[in-house]
């Protein structure tokens with residue numbers, strides 16, 4: 252197992268970032284003498300040779316898209332190397348453990364799983380030694396489970412974090428760039444915390460982390476930033492689920508970043524509630540190089556926000572927008588416009604809100620098409636408000652089906668999804684796409700079409716990353 256490539260860590264999709272979810276376990280494994288190989292199938296072809304050499308193939312599935320790709324990768328890996336042990340780890344592995352273990356996985360590890368992955372490698376090594384050095388028989392791992400329980404609970408223990416190991420990963424050039432005033436520059440990504448202390452009902456994090464989050468020591472975060480800046484990054488995304496879960500830590504990290512690398516800009520994600528609670532610190536974040544802040548606004552309907560237990564209202568969002576702008580940075584809201592409780596009027600109201608608050612250029616059009624995802628384990632499954640709309644679990648697609656009570660919203664969701672996919676392909680101007688979506692929504696409501704909005708083609712847009720997907 253300690254030979255080069257005896258373990259293969261596979262990333263499938265990490266929002267267009269160079270995958271931290273394999274770079275970190277790689278560092279944990281290297282610290283114990285393993286020499287894992289890495290593969291990121293979002294930017295590299297499937298590598299049969301690497302798979303053939305591996306005795307343990309660990310697939311990282313931090314999000315839904317990654318899981319869908321990861322299952323296909325694991326099936327290919329099993330075909331190429333029938334005796335390897337296949338493990339899944341990451342948020343969506345835990346949520347779908349039962350299905351994965353019954354189909355394609357020998358092990359599933361969840362939560363703070365990096366050290367558990369090292370332990371798994373050790374267990375496999377020991378089992379092989381006990382068997383007198385003979386290779387594993389096909390299916391042996393699955394039947395024996397290597398002493399692991401079939402669907403382990405997420406691990407919520409504080410880890411001793413090493414600096415992520417990125418040397419084997421593809422160049423940052425292959426990943427999302429930051430767009431600053433129309434200039435594309437290399438971007439890196441780090442995490443200063445993992446997990447989240449909140450319990451929003453639609454989010455996949457609470458079922459795994461149960462309201463807990465873990466702080467990564469400042470020197471580790473700084474070292475990870477440094478190695479990506481040395482590789483060419485001029486901008487860093489803090490990929491924490493919510494950077495302001497630990498506001499003192501966040502500020503200390505941002506101060507240290509700016510003190511050492513003053514030209515490097517950054518962005519982070521924070522909930523509306525945090526932006527308001529820490530509004531007094533927003534100016535300093537901007538002065539330290541914060542180019543923009545992403546916030547999961549989700550809706551401008553207070554009814555929908557209450558069903559999601561988001562902890563903010565429409566009025567709060569307006570206030571947060573004002574505070575972020577006053578501090579001299581940009582806010583990029585993300586939305587979940589299609590939920591069972593959002594009416595067609597709500598949808599049109601959302602578009603009006605975006606226009607009225609001059610947010611058209613701050614929102615990636617895909618955001619107007621996002622439909623509520625209810626994965627296994629979701630807190631929404633316990634919500635009485637969700638029950639009337641809930642259908643069966645679509646096991647191999649990893650979500651519960653739900654139907655909107657208004658068929659016009661079902662049709663609109665499909666039409667908007669097709670429109671934004673085609674617009675992204677054609678690299679259409681955001682205002683043109685916005686106008687087309689508004690026409691669709693007005694037509695669905697039987698309203699008279701409105702005149703198109705215009706924005707100057709050469710205008711300066713708020714900074715953004717070139718990868719708009721987020722789940």
Ligand code: SF4
Nearest residue numbers: 447449450451454492
């Ligand atoms: S939506 Fe954001 S704030 Fe809410 S639980 Fe998820 S990560 Fe935390």
